[in-house]
Each structure stands twice: as structure tokens, then as C-alpha cells.
Amino acid sequence: MSLARSAQLVSVVALAAGGLVALSPGPAHAAAGATLPFTSVEAEAAVTSGTKIGPDYTQGTLASEASGRQAVRLGAGQRVEFTVPRTADAVTVAYSVPDGQSGAMNVYVNGEKLARTLPVTSKYSYVDTPWITGSRTHHLYDNARLLLGQTAQPGDKVAFEAVNTQVTVDVADFEQAGAAASRPAGSVSVTDKGADPTGQGDSTQAFREAIAAARGGTVWIPPGEYRVTSSLSGVENVTLQGAGAWHSVVRASRFIDQSNSAGQVRIRDFAVIGEVTERVDSSPDNFVNGSLGPNSSVSGMWLQHLKVGLWLTGTNDNLVVENNRILDTTADGLNLNGNARGVKVRNNFLRNQGDDALAMWSLNAPDVNSSFENNTVSQPNLANGIAVYGGTDITVRGNLVADTNALGSGIAISNQKFLDPFHPLAGTITVDGNTLVRTGAMNPNWNHPMGALRVDSYDSAIEAQVRITGTTITDSPYSAFEFVSGSGRGFAAKNTTVDGATVNRTGTVVVQAEAPGAATFRNVTATGVGAAGVYNCPFPAGSGTFTLTDGGGNSGWSSTWSDCSTWPRPGQGDPGPDPTRNLARGRAATATGSQDVYTPGKAVDGDAHTYWESANNAFPQSLTIDLGGTEPVRRLVLKLPPQAAWGARTQTLSVQGSTDGSAYSTLVASKEYRFDPATGNTVTVPVTGSLRYLRLHVTGNTGWPAAQFSEVEAYLS
Incomplete structure (x- = not known):
């Protein structure tokens, strides 16, 4: 069934807590997101x-x-x-x-x-x-x-x-799935070529023969299940059509894999459901891998349990991808991987992606004059809802993105290249009429908050004109608009205008400026701001300034966070922490050394099963945590993973504290502490002192030649 049957369409957005809630970006724009059946x-x-x-x-x-x-x-x-x-x-x-x-x-x-x-x-x-x-x-x-x-x-x-x-x-x-559609006149049915609609036999060859026989016409996929065990190629000048995504189902983890095509490929109205259970980036476990060629289309499809829905390289000029459902991919939902010209991706629904749900990545050649419009993205669980990595004259319009998690924003406009040759943002990047709900996250590796909408000069200064208009941001856990040079090298995030935005409740600030650059804000209203209107602290120190120009019509976010040495905490007015709250959780952590992936942030991530391990055979070692502000700490709880596989061990350590990160005093003298899985691999250390920087100085470990902590917790009582 195509998602585009207008007689049956219902535009209901159920992405806010509490049931069925329609969200609108305001009177100047139509409701954001896809129209769904x-x-x-x-x-x-x-x-x-x-x-x-x-x-x-x-x-x-x-x-x-x-x-x-x-x-x-x-x-x-x-x-x-x-x-x-x-x-x-x-x-x-x-x-x-x-x-x-x-x-x-x-x-x-x-x-x-x-x-x-x-x-x-x-x-x-x-x-x-x-x-x-x-x-x-x-x-x-x-x-x-x-x-x-x-x-x-x-x-x-x-x-x-x-x-x-x-x-x-x-x-x-x-x-309402409705009845199966009828076979088009003159079409070549895959069953005529021997395909097995029970899903028991291998129908790969039957699909290949039907495609070859139907050049210039239609391949018909009747109701049933069909097993395709290897990729199809040479697909061009043909329509592949099913009886509806609830009725015609292809079981395949790789459907089309071809580096080029003459185009005129139309794929519509069936499901492709794979068996991808892990992400292997070197494997083309995708519905489409490569090129469909110019003037092609994909519509009314149900794509599930694949690595990527569409990973598009080569020539795909004027491709239209619309009215599809893309669910449960281990990586991207769709990626225009360079050289996409005039591609339109519109009115699609994506849920539960394991990387960016929708991405343009201008590798090898720029994506040009392409767009993501009126799509609904829900729960990308590792990266961004929509990401534009480079490209020329790109449009992101009328989308609804909700519930990003861990490493991403709702929308990211970025010069992060990943690989070369990369083509940075150029021309005009239009970001218009989008609604972002509960987007942005705390990056668990950097202990760094990411905004609902991020402009990122990661690998080079932003020279394009970035025009952000008509945006609605609701319940961002951290900031609404973030300007950052994600590599930490201080490239300028400039040439940005934000015109017309409504910010409804944001955990920290409206504008999080961490890179040199400039932006003009007009007609941006905010309510329920957690800490302050603006955090303006370019990194690294001395890299330059971020100029925020008030273009008029702004309200509700005039204050500026005053202390660039600490992140704002989510919560009205940056309130003091609850006495029962772990002051160290999610805070910046550094160490004298670490082993492989066992990085300092693992000791403050709230998960006792992950851990920091120092460089081996190199005592003494230390772990330092920035609590974000001077606090009267009274108790530390130190943990190792609770599994029985972690045998009992004794670590010798002292506790040091500092208010400025420079001069440290000893709060607890060096002592042996026994960690025993029989008692939860946990020890408690009483502390007396006001400190911002907490340091554990470790000189020995009977169980391993390194310092090890899965969690370091600090409390007021």
C-alpha cells in the first residue's frame, strides 16, 4: 500500500508524551512532518x-x-x-x-x-x-x-x-491496510518466471528474469512472500511494483546493488524485510546500494531490518524518494553519498535508525540542489535525525524530528568530512519550517551537550549562507541552537541567520555558541529556558569570538551564562543539586592515561558495567573529574563492574581536591580499599572539603597493573 493514498491519509503526530498530540510550527508554516496513513x-x-x-x-x-x-x-x-x-x-x-x-x-x-x-x-x-x-x-x-x-x-x-x-x-x-492491489495490464509477474510466493524457494533468478523481460514495462510482485538471496543488478528502465507493502513482501538483506544505471527505475508498493542483526560497514546490506540512475523513484515501500535503506552513490539525478516507511536499520535510513543532483526525499516515515536517519554526505562530489522535505523521523538511537555534511544549495524543509539519542541533534548542518575528497557546505543552505521535539543529547564520550539544531564547522569554516527560518523547538534536554567546531580546532561557524523560531522549554540555553563565528537572530521567542539565554564560550580559548547580532523581535532569552569554565546544568536558573544527586555523573573526566577504549568518561557515565582503566604498568595514575562548580563533597562511592568475573582486588589511592584545577590539596591520605564482588565491588570513602575538581591518585592495584573504576560518584551527604 502506498503511503500516498490521499483518501485514507491521517495527519496525526504522536511523538509527544501523553498520547496523540499534533504539533505545529506556527501560523507561518504548515504542520511539519509527513502525512501518514x-x-x-x-x-x-x-x-x-x-x-x-x-x-x-x-x-x-x-x-x-x-x-x-x-x-x-x-x-x-x-x-x-x-x-x-x-x-x-x-x-x-x-x-x-x-x-x-x-x-x-x-x-x-x-x-x-x-x-x-x-x-x-x-x-x-x-x-x-x-x-x-x-x-x-x-x-x-x-x-x-x-x-x-x-x-x-x-x-x-x-x-x-x-x-x-x-x-x-x-x-x-x-x-487500514486494505485489499491487495491488482496486477497492472501487460506486466511481467515474477511468479511467471518461477518465483515462489510461499517464501520457501529461492526467487532470486525469477526476479532477474522478470526484470530482463520487462524492460520498458512493469515487473509485478503479487501478494505473497519471496526469498531473494543475492543482490539484483542491471536494474534500469523498469518499474518494480507490488500489491501493497502489507501484501507483497520480499525477504532480502540486499536487494539492489549496482554502481551505475541508465535510470528510469520506479520501485513501488511492496516491502523489503531483511535479516540484518548487526552493523558491518563493509557489507552492502541495503535495500539499494549504489545508483538507480537519473529520473528514478522509490515510493510506497516498507523497508525494515536492513543496515541502510538507501545508500546512494553514483548518478541519481532527479531521484524522488517519497511515501516510504524505513524502520529498524542498524545504520542510516537514507544517505545521499555524494553527487546527488536534484534529489527529493519527501513525506517518508523513519523510526529506530542506528545512525543518521536522513543524511547527505558530499564525499567525492557535492550533493547539489537536493532536499529533505516533510519527513517524520522518530528515535534515531545513535546520531542525528537529519544531517547535512557538506553540499551546495541544500534544503531541509518541513520535517518533524523527535527523540534523538546519545550522539546527535535533531538537525545537523556540518562540515564534518569523515573522509576525503569532501566538498564543504556552499551556496545557500535552507533550513525552513522544521519542528524538533526532545532533540539534542549529552554526548557520552565528550561529556558535552549537543543542541536540538547544530551548525558545526567541524573540519573547515562555514562559508555557505545558512538560512534557518520558521523553526519550532520543544523540550530540548539541553540547548536549542548550537554553534560548534566539533573537532575542537576552532573553525568559524559563520554566515548564519535564524529568523522566526519558537523555543518551548529548553534544558539549558537557547544559543550554545562554542566556536568563533557569527549569527543573526530575528523573531526568536523562548519560554521555559532552563539556565540562561546564551552560552557564548568559543573553544579553544583564543580561537576568536562568536558575534550574536540581535536582529529584532527576540524575547525570553536575553540573559548570558557568565562562567565559561562550567556547563549550565539542565534546570531553571541552574539550581543547586539535590543532596542525593551524584555530582560526578556526566561530568568532564580526564586521566593521566587510559587503555584502549576504557576512557575516563566511562567512570562517570552512570553505567557500572563500563569502566576506565589507566595505562598499564605505569603507576602512579590519576583520574580527575570536573564537578562543574565548587561543592561541599562529603562522600565518594567508588565502583568496579559487579560481575563475579571481576575477582576481588585492593586499590591503593588518595583523594585530592581543588577549586581552580591548579592547586590541589589532599582530602584523604593514601589508603588501601578492597573491592569484592561478594559485596557489590563497591567502596565508600568519607570526604570533607569544598572542591570543584576531584582527583583520585592511585599507586597500586592487586588485581591488575592499572587503576580501574567503573563509576566514581560524589555526594553532598
């Missing part, structure tokens, strides 16, 4: 006998990766019951089960148990990408879909019951 209902807004979790913004937790940062956990026999918001005969549920487990949920319609169940599995979840700095186990959710076998009416009740495994339910999408 389904209506989403949040589990936390439904009736449940389970336990609601969240909200949470900590990387790697079930609540933080959920839509609205909340979900419902079900034990065996517990249910979550949704009120059906529209006529529907099909439902998709975003869920998570514990790692290594699989099972099913019972389904009830108005109290009557269906014969069919909804399968659930961790097979496609719990992805690790240790080569990406700062990443942790992520991609905790998956999506499962079910035809109900009957039509539910608005107000009916549909319930899901955990049976043999714990299930965390995030959101349910209700829709």
Missing part, C-alpha cells in the same frame, strides 16, 4: 497493568530510546490496552524484550483473544558499535506488525499481553 498511540497513554518507565535521557536505557522517552514494561500476564483512534485492520507495535529472548504477545480485540499472536524478539536489537567513539549498546527496540483479520472501529479496544518473556511496549500504529 496510520495513527500512533503511546503506550504510556494507554490502560495497563504493567509498569510505566521514564522519562529518561541517559544513553542506553529503554526509556531514553522510547518515543516520548516513556514506555510500558509488561511482565508475564500483564497487558497494555489501546483505544483504537481510527478505522484499522492492521497494527504495528514498537517493543523491546531482554537481550537473547524471543516470544509472542497475545492480542485481544474488545476482550476477545485472537488466534494469531504478535511475535517479539531481541534478534534485531542490542547493537554494539565499539568503533564509534562514545557509543554504547543501543537499538533496543524493534517493530512488529500484524493484520488483525478484522476491522476495528474508533473507540474499540486492542490489547497486547506478555506471555513468556518481559516486553516493553513503546507505541502502537493503527491503520
Whole structure:
């Protein structure tokens, strides 16, 4: 079924906590996001006998990766019951089960148990990408879909019951899948060439023969399931058409892989569902890898369990990608990987991507005059919702992005090159009419907040004209607009105008300026600002200044954060911490040395299973944590991973403190502390002193020739 059937479209945005909420960027722009044929209902807004979790913004937790940062956990026999918001005969549920487990949920319609169940599995979840700095186990959710076998009416009740495994339910999408479409006249059916619609036989050769026979015409994929075991190539001047994404399903982890094509390829109205369970960047585990050629289109597709939906290189001039669903990819949803000219990516829905959901990356050649328009992006769990890395005259317009996690912003406009030859931003970059909800995150490796909308002069100064207009930013956990040189080399982020923006609640500041450069702000209004209007502290020191010009019409964010030596904390007026709050969590950590991936930030990331390890065989070693402000610390809790595999050991250490990061005094003299898994591998150290910088000076460890801490916690009492 194409997402573009206008008679059945419902434009409901269910990305804010509390159920069905429509978000509009204001009277000057139409509602942002895709027009969708389904209506989403949040589990936390439904009736449940389970336990609601969240909200949470900590990387790697079930609540933080959920839509609205909340979900419902079900034990065996517990249910979550949704009120059906529209006529529907099909439902998709975003869920998570514990790692290594699989099972099913019972389904009830108005109290009557269906014969069919909804399968659930961790097979496609719990992805690790240790080569990406700062990443942790992520991609905790998956999506499962079910035809109900009957039509539910608005107000009916549909319930899901955990049976043999714990299930965390995030959101349910209700829709009318409708009947299968009919075969187009004159088309070549894959079944005529021997394809097996039961999914048992290998249909690869039948697809190849049908494509060869249908040049200039249509390949028909009837209702059924078809197994394609290797990539198709030589696809050009042909239409591949199914009976609808709920009816025609291709089981393939690699569908089209070709470096060039004469073009005129039209792919529409079927599903491609893969078996990709981990991210291997050297493997083309994508729906499309390479080129479809000029004047091609992809529409009405359901793409799931792939590495990338479309990784587009070569020639794709005037390609249109529209009205598709891209779910559960281990990397990007779509990437225009250089040389994209006149490409339009519009009205698509993307959920649960393991990298940027939508990206343009101008590698080898610039992306030119291409656009991301009116797409809805939900829960990219490792990077940005929408990212533009270089390119000329690019447009990002009318999109809705929600719930970015860990290493990304809602929208990033960046000169980060990754590889050469790279083509930086040039011409005019138009960012217009976008809505960002709960976007931005704390980068867990840098202990550095990332804004909802980021302009990043990472590898070179921004020379393009960046025009940001008509933006709505709601509930950003940190800042609204960030200007940064992400490499730390102080390239200028300049030539930016922000005109017309509404900022509704931001955890820290409206403008986070950390690079030299300049921007003009006009008609930007803010309410519910957490700490101050502006943080203006270019890095590195001495790299230059950031000039913020008031173009008029601004309100609600006139104050400036005064202390460039500390980050603003989320919360109204930067309040003093709760006495029970761990002052060290998420703070900047440095060390005299570290071993491999066991970096200092692991000791303050809130996860006792990750740890810092100093350089080996090189005592003494020290770990220093900047608490962000001078605090009267009274207690430290030091931890090692709780697993029994960590044998008991004794570390010899002293505690030092400083208010300025230069002169340190000894707060606790050197002493032996025993860490024993039988007692949780945890020790408590009483401390007396007011300090901002906390230093642990370690001279010995009986269990390993290095200093080791999985968590260092500091408390006021």
C-alpha cells in the first residue's frame, strides 16, 4: 500500500508524551512532518497493568530510546490496552524484550483473544558499535506488525499481553491496510518466471528474469512472500511494483546493488524485510546500494531490518524518494553519498535508525540542489535525525524530528568530512519550517551537550549562507541552537541567520555558541529556558569570538551564562543539586592515561558495567573529574563492574581536591580499599572539603597493573 493514498491519509503526530498530540510550527508554516496513513498511540497513554518507565535521557536505557522517552514494561500476564483512534485492520507495535529472548504477545480485540499472536524478539536489537567513539549498546527496540483479520472501529479496544518473556511496549500504529492491489495490464509477474510466493524457494533468478523481460514495462510482485538471496543488478528502465507493502513482501538483506544505471527505475508498493542483526560497514546490506540512475523513484515501500535503506552513490539525478516507511536499520535510513543532483526525499516515515536517519554526505562530489522535505523521523538511537555534511544549495524543509539519542541533534548542518575528497557546505543552505521535539543529547564520550539544531564547522569554516527560518523547538534536554567546531580546532561557524523560531522549554540555553563565528537572530521567542539565554564560550580559548547580532523581535532569552569554565546544568536558573544527586555523573573526566577504549568518561557515565582503566604498568595514575562548580563533597562511592568475573582486588589511592584545577590539596591520605564482588565491588570513602575538581591518585592495584573504576560518584551527604 502506498503511503500516498490521499483518501485514507491521517495527519496525526504522536511523538509527544501523553498520547496523540499534533504539533505545529506556527501560523507561518504548515504542520511539519509527513502525512501518514496510520495513527500512533503511546503506550504510556494507554490502560495497563504493567509498569510505566521514564522519562529518561541517559544513553542506553529503554526509556531514553522510547518515543516520548516513556514506555510500558509488561511482565508475564500483564497487558497494555489501546483505544483504537481510527478505522484499522492492521497494527504495528514498537517493543523491546531482554537481550537473547524471543516470544509472542497475545492480542485481544474488545476482550476477545485472537488466534494469531504478535511475535517479539531481541534478534534485531542490542547493537554494539565499539568503533564509534562514545557509543554504547543501543537499538533496543524493534517493530512488529500484524493484520488483525478484522476491522476495528474508533473507540474499540486492542490489547497486547506478555506471555513468556518481559516486553516493553513503546507505541502502537493503527491503520487500514486494505485489499491487495491488482496486477497492472501487460506486466511481467515474477511468479511467471518461477518465483515462489510461499517464501520457501529461492526467487532470486525469477526476479532477474522478470526484470530482463520487462524492460520498458512493469515487473509485478503479487501478494505473497519471496526469498531473494543475492543482490539484483542491471536494474534500469523498469518499474518494480507490488500489491501493497502489507501484501507483497520480499525477504532480502540486499536487494539492489549496482554502481551505475541508465535510470528510469520506479520501485513501488511492496516491502523489503531483511535479516540484518548487526552493523558491518563493509557489507552492502541495503535495500539499494549504489545508483538507480537519473529520473528514478522509490515510493510506497516498507523497508525494515536492513543496515541502510538507501545508500546512494553514483548518478541519481532527479531521484524522488517519497511515501516510504524505513524502520529498524542498524545504520542510516537514507544517505545521499555524494553527487546527488536534484534529489527529493519527501513525506517518508523513519523510526529506530542506528545512525543518521536522513543524511547527505558530499564525499567525492557535492550533493547539489537536493532536499529533505516533510519527513517524520522518530528515535534515531545513535546520531542525528537529519544531517547535512557538506553540499551546495541544500534544503531541509518541513520535517518533524523527535527523540534523538546519545550522539546527535535533531538537525545537523556540518562540515564534518569523515573522509576525503569532501566538498564543504556552499551556496545557500535552507533550513525552513522544521519542528524538533526532545532533540539534542549529552554526548557520552565528550561529556558535552549537543543542541536540538547544530551548525558545526567541524573540519573547515562555514562559508555557505545558512538560512534557518520558521523553526519550532520543544523540550530540548539541553540547548536549542548550537554553534560548534566539533573537532575542537576552532573553525568559524559563520554566515548564519535564524529568523522566526519558537523555543518551548529548553534544558539549558537557547544559543550554545562554542566556536568563533557569527549569527543573526530575528523573531526568536523562548519560554521555559532552563539556565540562561546564551552560552557564548568559543573553544579553544583564543580561537576568536562568536558575534550574536540581535536582529529584532527576540524575547525570553536575553540573559548570558557568565562562567565559561562550567556547563549550565539542565534546570531553571541552574539550581543547586539535590543532596542525593551524584555530582560526578556526566561530568568532564580526564586521566593521566587510559587503555584502549576504557576512557575516563566511562567512570562517570552512570553505567557500572563500563569502566576506565589507566595505562598499564605505569603507576602512579590519576583520574580527575570536573564537578562543574565548587561543592561541599562529603562522600565518594567508588565502583568496579559487579560481575563475579571481576575477582576481588585492593586499590591503593588518595583523594585530592581543588577549586581552580591548579592547586590541589589532599582530602584523604593514601589508603588501601578492597573491592569484592561478594559485596557489590563497591567502596565508600568519607570526604570533607569544598572542591570543584576531584582527583583520585592511585599507586597500586592487586588485581591488575592499572587503576580501574567503573563509576566514581560524589555526594553532598
